[in-house]
Amino acid sequence: MRNRVRLVFFLLSLANMVLLGLALARAARPGWAAYQRSYHRLEAQSEPNAAAKAATEAAPVAIAQIILPGLQRVDRCTTCHQGVENPAMKGAPEPLSYHPGIGRHPPSRFGCTICHGGQGLATDLAAAHGRVAHWHQPLLPREYVRASCGQCHTKGDVPGVPELAEGRHLFDTHGCRGCHRLRGVGGTIGPDLSREGATRRDPAWLERHFLDPRAVSPNSVMPNFHFTPGQAKDLTYYMLSLTGEEMSNYYTSESVIPSIPYGRELFARKDCITCHSIGGVGGKSGPDLEGVTRRHSARWLDEHFVNPTLVSPGSTMPAYDLTADERTALIRFMAVATDKDAEALLAGGAKALTPEEAAVEAGARAFVHYGCVGCHGQGAAGGVANPNSQGGQVPSLIHVADDYKKSEVMAIVLNGERPPPADPAKPAPPLTMPSWKGTVNEEDLHNIVEYLWSLKPRGEGSGW
Numbered sequence: 001m002r003n004r005v006r007l008v009f010f011l012l013s014l015a016n017m018v019l020l021g022l023a024l025a026r027a028a029r030p031g032w033a034a035y036q037r038s039y040h041r042l043e044a045q046s047e048p049n050a051a052a053k054a055a056t057e058a059a060p061v062a063i064a065q066i067i068l069p070g071l072q073r074v075d076r077c078t079t080c081h082q083g084v085e086n087p088a089m090k091g092a093p094e095p096l097s098y099h100p101g102i103g104r105h106p107p108s109r110f111g112c113t114i115c116h117g118g119q120g121l122a123t124d125l126a127a128a129h130g131r132v133a134h135w136h137q138p139l140l141p142r143e144y145v146r147a148s149c150g151q152c153h154t155k156g157d158v159p160g161v162p163e164l165a166e167g168r169h170l171f172d173t174h175g176c177r178g179c180h181r182l183r184g185v186g187g188t189i190g191p192d193l194s195r196e197g198a199t200r201r202d203p204a205w206l207e208r209h210f211l212d213p214r215a216v217s218p219n220s221v222m223p224n225f226h227f228t229p230g231q232a233k234d235l236t237y238y239m240l241s242l243t244g245e246e247m248s249n250y251y252t253s254e255s256v257i258p259s260i261p262y263g264r265e266l267f268a269r270k271d272c273i274t275c276h277s278i279g280g281v282g283g284k285s286g287p288d289l290e291g292v293t294r295r296h297s298a299r300w301l302d303e304h305f306v307n308p309t310l311v312s313p314g315s316t317m318p319a320y321d322l323t324a325d326e327r328t329a330l331i332r333f334m335a336v337a338t339d340k341d342a343e344a345l346l347a348g349g350a351k352a353l354t355p356e357e358a359a360v361e362a363g364a365r366a367f368v369h370y371g372c373v374g375c376h377g378q379g380a381a382g383g384v385a386n387p388n389s390q391g392g393q394v395p396s397l398i399h400v401a402d403d404y405k406k407s408e409v410m411a412i413v414l415n416g417e418r419p420p421p422a423d424p425a426k427p428a429p430p431l432t433m434p435s436w437k438g439t440v441n442e443e444d445l446h447n448i449v450e451y452l453w454s455l456k457p458r459g460e461g462s463g464w
Helices: 002-028 031-044 050-057 142-151 162-173 203-211 229-241 249-255 260-269 298-306 324-336 339-347 355-369 406-415 442-454
Strands: 066-068 073-075
Touching (some): 031 050, 142 229, 203 229, 355 442, 406 442
Antiparallel strands (some): 066 073
16 A cells, blocks of 8 residues: 555656646747747848858847736837837738837837737736636737727727727717716616726627627517617727726827817817807807817816806806816817818708707707616606506606606606506516706706706696
8 A cells, every 4th residue: 555655646746747848848948938049040030141140040048028007007018029019920810920010109108008908917828818717918919909099098089990980979979877887977777888998809799799698698678679680799999998098198198199189079068159249150159169268267167067056156057077188179160160170060961059959959868868768768758668667668758748847857866766667566667767966967958858848849838
């Protein structure tokens, strides 16, 4: 018996020594070192003489490391991807080839994983590409890498990535925020999506989910919006861009350039021309903006954007949630805006409105912004399934003025409401009205109510 124990111990020790030897041999000749030697041989081909070729081929190999405090990460990707910044390597095989279009995002400032995903500290192929257990950010498929642009470029359109703008537009117009929280704003019926891209769900899973939610999540209460495959892909782009990355000011300041064109885009998006005119062209409820930068300083205008009623008591202008760069862009546009700009903006769909009409228009936008359309439907027409609720659907709000006063609707929005079940013995209806207290501001709340009251057929009364 004792001899058998000794034999087992000897065999285990021998196996341990073999494994240790294999590990040491592998460590002595890592895969990344072979890539670097191949890169050195490719570089040597362009050297003018034998001595230079030999020196290049004999260059030492070492782990390349890029430390990025502003992105809170360390990348070692260029340990293998040696030629990313060398245009001479355009035709080289992977992982030695040149990365086209890298000039504006050099690895020394951005690294690689912020765009491509993967595990920056790893040097083994599978681990570096993030295809290992417990790592939630594997390398993104090539067709989805551009989704990463939305991590920094959170405002406006991203040149070359129309899918991001369209995905964001679909998210807003279909009321996803009504059930999903995003950057602190939204409902709680569905999961918080602020870091959805950080979990790096399989893009194919996300696409299938948008096409038919219950096909991949049987217990999901998310309605089937009957998105097209193209729309599902656009939404997937947007979801992958939502990583919640904490970045330094360098990256966020680069995301929005406060240019005149961007200011014009904001001016159009906020429908400023509906209340303001430029050179006599446009709305009449607000002051004419021609020469406004000569009448007021940039600081005054900036403070007015932040808190209009404080700077101009009695102002009816809402306090828009604008970043410093966005406010600067608007001021720069107003400094050069002419009546021709106003005519172009009006031709694009805006029109001069009375204060009452402007409130209704603002309420319609707020109804979409806060995700009300997700449950109450486009135009508040209802129709979204809500099992075991009375009628089986989220009701239409078109005739809400028949049953409620405006003050009562405001109270419901602020405090929330649970629909009574049709059958108390069955599970409660999954879609409920959450409390928006602390989220929706007073201006938006009033405008939403004005919008709902405007939906009632003409000729019928309403009350407070």
